[in-house]
Amino acid sequence: MVLTSFQMMIENSSDVHHANYVHSELIPYVASLKYSISSDYGHEPAPVVQGTMTLCVFKRTMATIPFILHQWSPVLATLAVGTEHSFGGILLTAAICVPIRHDQTLMTTLLYTKRSTLSSLFPLGFQYLVNSQISGDIMIWTNSQRPKRPVFTRNDEAIVKYRRYCQQFYTK
Numbered sequence: 001m002v003l004t005s006f007q008m009m010i011e012n013s014s015d016v017h018h019a020n021y022v023h024s025e026l027i028p029y030v031a032s033l034k035y036s037i038s039s040d041y042g043h044e045p046a047p048v049v050q051g052t053m054t055l056c057v058f059k060r061t062m063a064t065i066p067f068i069l070h071q072w073s074p075v076l077a078t079l080a081v082g083t084e085h086s087f088g089g090i091l092l093t094a095a096i097c098v099p100i101r102h103d104q105t106l107m108t109t110l111l112y113t114k115r116s117t118l119s120s121l122f123p124l125g126f127q128y129l130v131n132s133q134i135s136g137d138i139m140i141w142t143n144s145q146r147p148k149r150p151v152f153t154r155n156d157e158a159i160v161k162y163r164r165y166c167q168q169f170y171t172k
């Protein structure tokens with residue numbers, strides 16, 4: 001349960017520039033990620049955020065992995081990490097937000113992987129990663145404000161596209 005509006009949680013993933021500030025630390029002082037994000041958000045009505053994440057362990061680059069983030073609706077987003085040929089295949093995470101009240105949201109995350117001996121170990125680390133990454137977002141989610149006339153910069157193209165896409169889910 002998170003004390004924020006469900007709208008804030010999925011929309012936050014279209015703020016592509018927060019990733020390198022909030023989601024770069026995997027294991028403190030041991031493992032980190034650096035994101036490189038494409039400025040092309042696709043031709044679909046909803047923004048598609050894609051790029052690569054580079055895994056560093058003790059500041060040594062270990063792997064660069066592609067990812068693709070889809071925001072399907074104000075309550076559903078998926079993140080696919082890796083390719084069919086990646087070590088462990090594609091990891092698909094779904095985040096589902098259930099509005100409880102206007103300022104309370106229940107968030108569920110699901111992990112899908114290709115069945116293998118290796119993937120049976122993923123759930124062990126997944127919950128740790130989800131908790132550590134979401135804890136970085138909670139400060140944003142609970143302190144963000146939604147001005148009636150927001151001022152966007154050219155770096156906010158994905159947010160603007162996401163908000164336009166989401167208009168279909170609301171009455172005027």
Ligand SMILES: [Fe+2]
Nearest residue numbers: 012013022137
């Ligand atoms: Fe985030």
